[in-house]
Amino acid sequence: MLCRVRARLGTPAAFVLCCAVLAGCTQSTTGAAAPSGANGPQPTEDSAELASFYEQQLTWGPCGEFAVSAEDRQAYSAPGFDCARLEVPVDYAAPAGEKAQIALLRQKASGEKIGSLLFNPGGPGASGMSLVANLAGGLTGSPLSQRFDLIGFDPRGVGASTPTIDCLTNEEWEVERADLDVDPSPAGVQETEAENEEYAQRCTERSGGAAFLANSGTRDVVRDMDIMRQALGDEKLSYVGYSYGTRIGSAYAEAFPQNVRALVLDGALDPKETTIDRTVKQNAGFQQAFDAFAADCAANPACPLGTDPAQATAVFQQLTRPLIDQPIAVGSRTLSYGDAVTGVIQALYAKDFWPVLTQGIAGLATGNGRILLALADLYYGRGDDGNYDNSIEAFVSISCMDEERIADRAQQEELIRRANEAAPFRDDGRGAVGALDPCSFWPAEPTSQPHTPQAAGLPPTVVVSVTGDPATPYQAGVDLAQALGGSLISVEGNQHTAALRGNRCIDDVVNAYLIDLEVPQGQTECAL
Template sequence: MLPRLRLSVLAAALCSAALVLSACSQAAPPAPAPPTPTPTPAELNRFYDQVPQWGACADYATSAQAQQAYANQAFDCFSLTVPLDYSAPAGPTAKVGVLRQRATGPDRIGSLLFNPGGPGASGMETVASLAPGLAEAPLGQRFDLVGFDPRGVGSSTPTLDCLNDPEWEVERADLDVDPSPAGVQQTEAENQHYAQLCTERSGGPQVLANAGTRDVVRDLDILRAVLGDQKLSYLGFSYGTRIGSSYAEAFPGNVRALVLDGALDPKQSTIDRVVAQNAGFQHAFDAYAADCARQPNCPLGTDPAQATARFQALTRPLIDAPARAEGGARTLAYPDAITGVIQGLYLSEFWPVISAGLSTLASGDGTTLLQLADIYYNREPNGHYGNGIEAFNAISCVDEERITDRAQQAELIRRANEAAPFRDDGRGVVAALDPCAFWPSPPTSQPHVPQVQGLPPTLVISTTGDPATPYQAGVDLAQSLGGSLLTFEGNQHTVALRGVTCVDDAVTRYLVDLSVPPPGIVCRPA
């Protein structure tokens, strides 16, 4: 995901580790949804044949930041109409917001579509941020740069919505650290209510049932056709790699080029991904601590081996006594302190901000860490929240495997805490299940080896020190797709189009000329 946007790509780790929400019941797990009947071409013709009504983008903005960005006259926007439920294409419809910057050169190849990840991040905002800097670069000259908000996200409707702004403030302060039976019962009751609110405020079970990647890739194929592209050119970051690899399975013959940066491995189980991801963040924390130890006045001291213990000593007291923040107008609770540090671990350039936040926390001021957590939760200065985390939860609940056994959940959290002790609250394992067991609709996907016969060459990029999507997942995805792997040696989450010449040149050559990098290519920071 791009650095200026929400960096909420912990997949199930945040839910399962109780950093966002935790919940669920002991009810029997719903079986995976049966395959959706494939509509005949005639049933979908009205969607594939629609003509985009391009216009100004101002009405698509869902935040002050987007409103300012969308005022750029180089952009135009429209709403794509898609079936809400592909098994009933004559029924209700959904709208997908789309933003475009037209190719600036005479030799246009077609459209290049972007997704920044999440799930829950806005592709429209991504392109509005990224495209102006690419206007005179080969990608901007040869492609219309197109961002879309997946169904339920950002400007797309029906909107995935669960909590209002005051409820978000309460949720962020909720500790959920009591491992007793009463504590587990309370957490699950709270989160049963959360699932009910999501159902009511998002438009009912049918909306939630069709919010996952299975349906996003079908929307993506309609968008490809409506944009006039015979084949898809696509760049996906983080969760956007799941969209890309799922599209490759569903429509391998419709692919021109796929760049997948920061991979989710489709054959990896949810539990294994959660544990690996927690280990990735501990690795990032350790790398930060080692760097911090070389700086003057490091808040974690000069011995990296003691950094986790010193971090726990700084943050665990917040469980009983939140810190003042923003001059007393707000407070920093323990969950937000952990979330703020996780936010800073996505990119090594943010490490000094973590140090500043921990230093001021040691003196009783939680403002910096709270502001980092605000970025994660997409909270605007006026206190309004975007729907990114709500979409994250809703999409994950139909994309991921479900745990409905408390013993299995307890074992997962124990393994996650063991993998990432810096974020262990020390109060014991709270065996409350994650929110998805209360979800009104079953999963629509499960771990599997992709079947992509006929897929053209693809490019997967994986970063050795990526905390959120660890390196091995990219290795495995490239192998599953029969594609090329580009390795970047660095400490950050995703790298394409971030100014690393070695990476960006390879991406540009592939997208423009369909020339894949040589095997074994490794890029390093400048």
Template sequence: MSDRIRSTTFVAALCCAALLLVACTQSTTGTAGPGGPDQQAQLARFYEQQLSWGPCADFAVSASDREAFADPKFECARLEVPLDYADPGGRTGQIAVLRQRATGERIGSLVINPGGPGASGTSAAASLSSRVAQSPLNQRFDLVGFDPRGVGASRPALDCLNDAEWEAERADLDVDPSPAGVDQTEAENRQYAQRCSERSGGPEVLSNVGTRDVVKDLDILRAALGDEKLTYLGFSYGTRIGSAYAEAFPQNVRALVLDGALDPTETTVDRTVKQNAGFQQAFDAFAADCARQPNCPLGTDPAQATTAFQALTRPLIDKPVGAENGSRTLSYPDAVTGTIQALYLSQLWPALSRGLSMLASGDGTILLRLADIYNGRDPDGRYANDIEAFISISCVDEERITDRDQQAELIRRANEAAPFRNDGRGIVPALDPCAFWPSPPTSQPHVPQVQGLPATLVISTTGDPATPYQAGVDLAKALHGNLLTYEGTQHTVALQGVPCVDDAVSKYLIDGALPPVDTVCRAG
């Protein structure tokens, strides 16, 4: 499968921490999308649609959603969009939308996207609701989350593996660098791409799930919500949606907050290597903190922590360990994935330390639960389509590698940047599923053209493992926006209880007042 680490958000980390503690809108306003007169006429019916709001129970795709969506303060609807914007009279899709109404004098809608790609915006909005309950944002804005096309409760949904196939995939090592091993892995990846096409609705669906099309859906959503201009908060991959929207519809932007940036000018290879380096930086920070605690499973010398981690995890390649009282097993890929999940947020470091200590004692339960969160597995063994959507969207958003030598060089650089996750068996230069995708990429790295865009706010965290700090600096420059720096080790920070950051976000979104240039916020 893919060797790339995905960009998830604070929502997954918060859910992980909890588990380990074991009516109609107004008519269209604003400016419609681009296109000739005929296309504009065909798109008009989408821009003019009225959303029918109702209970959210049917929109839940996970156990946590089913519990959260039962709250009557949330209402849900489906937004109809063209499946292919080049043929707006053809097949259509439905975008799942969740809303919590403003409690006071309403400015408009605050639309959020939590990242991924593949994370559910409806789930994120429900999770974020409690964190902004006492915030002025809750009073002035309808809080709106949407599942991008193919994701979560949107239809058609991306579907590549059933639950049993996902369990087998997680146990599949793909560590054999021999020609036969490479051929086998590529055959699996080719089959994966074929299954995605067959089970998701065909090549037409896979061709049109990228950010290029999501931003057009977002503009239709803006209109259907009755907002003349878009107010948007995007985390992680959600910053790509935000910056792409800013380029496509600068005249329709009221305010953009982009936290945990993807640099739109960066190549896929460079971003992958830098992200791996970011996770190694977070691992090193965890190891230094662990070394100061009694009984650290990685020892008292942070310089030896990577070697100690490898000594703990690499034996799993040949012999997985039991977990969940013997009902399941922890594989090597899941041990690394569980560790990566915990590195997104420093508050999860104690859980990671406990997990590694338990692994040393022959119990993989905590690391397996962390890996379950990353992979979107419910306690009942059902999988959401987070990872399937991540791969599918990446395959049409990212540059494609179709040469084994180039793939080998990428893996070599990634292993060098993040040695803690190097399996030590040699490079397996198998092409990933994107090399066999039935449709070409729809995006490429470039400097956004955003003439007429109002002032934006970009937030970047100095120790962000998934979206390194410099990407935020570069995105702010590309959008001619203001940069707010947060000094910390975690992935994204907005509306997570840091007063300096949250106050700046609220003032900007409500009043348009940006923080002073070069503002730096710190924990506590």
């Protein structure tokens, strides 16, 4: 049912990293923004109708009621966290209408406080609250945790924020994952499109209605974030965004350049790149990661892909394609072809996953799908209790509002063909299915479009880009740094995003920039 040409942009759950928003002490311009641009209509002056939102006082309390999973309940129960809800208008063009609530989690600064440090791990659809709750311990004693309140927020529609984007029940998710949609015939295309239309209808009915979905894109998230900045008492905002979080950061820079103190954007999306070009390049990035994994695995005579990396893709196809007709039983569940490929994609986000991936493919070769199914569960946000979070549903919804629409079946078929050529390891061999995806049936038109950011007066920014990043290829970071007039930290390695993960070469530069506004000169070279 769901289009799986593109992988999610967020970092994998086991390695999800923090995004930081800092506060300065210079004067802000509450509610002010750049003129109307490619990200949709932007406010031009302080609005009396928005004043009550900007002036609201947050009420902090226990985090238990904010947990949406068993894992969150355990993480949020740790001492030192408190939570609150920020009220924002669903539609900024009608602020007196329906309201939404943005959920926030905080750990207070342990030393002399500069301001707030907001976290967003990407996705779109990943929970910043969960991120901070799981990473705060690792940042204990760090310069950032001493100088900033650590704050994670769930963007509108995500996680604990309300209304919540919700399209499938747990049972429907299991059916969805078994539905491969690999039939390229006219009948197969018609069936897939009917399922995609039904998915869009379910999202509309279960997610606060068409009006909320129409205002769930990045254009509206950055408006929420500016209200959040003010409610937290920060006059200027500094932000570290990972992956999709770089889109939030660059869009905020365009809308509110005068309210920015510092931006660190890691694992960049190039805002001027078309959806089709980015999709093809991302697939090529995952093939590059698969090839690097295969070469590493081939050094072991027992590698399940063999000792010739040039044959690894063909071997993998031979192992996975039979699952299309004969999925493997894993207890009371099954490993489908889609799950096997998704599990591999999940493991390709970071080199640290490669040993687990080797075990998973070795298991597949002997009829054991347990590890690959667990990796796919991680990607889809399925907990040990069988409950799914809404990260994928939010990913689809936000993408529908952010990305260009493909309304022509021939163009969609051509995109699938190009994606399969770019990443043959994930090609099912049945031919490109030119079915229109769920966004073609969405109840609202996109509110963003590809463009070069225009952010006059934006202070210096820092972009981090990893040479072997599969989800957000290296060149996108180079291009974003150039577009924003920022500095680039170039990182040699094989993983998705790199900042604030314990690499001194990277983190020393990032910390000095965020805390002391020391702008790195020229291009910084680091290695993982």
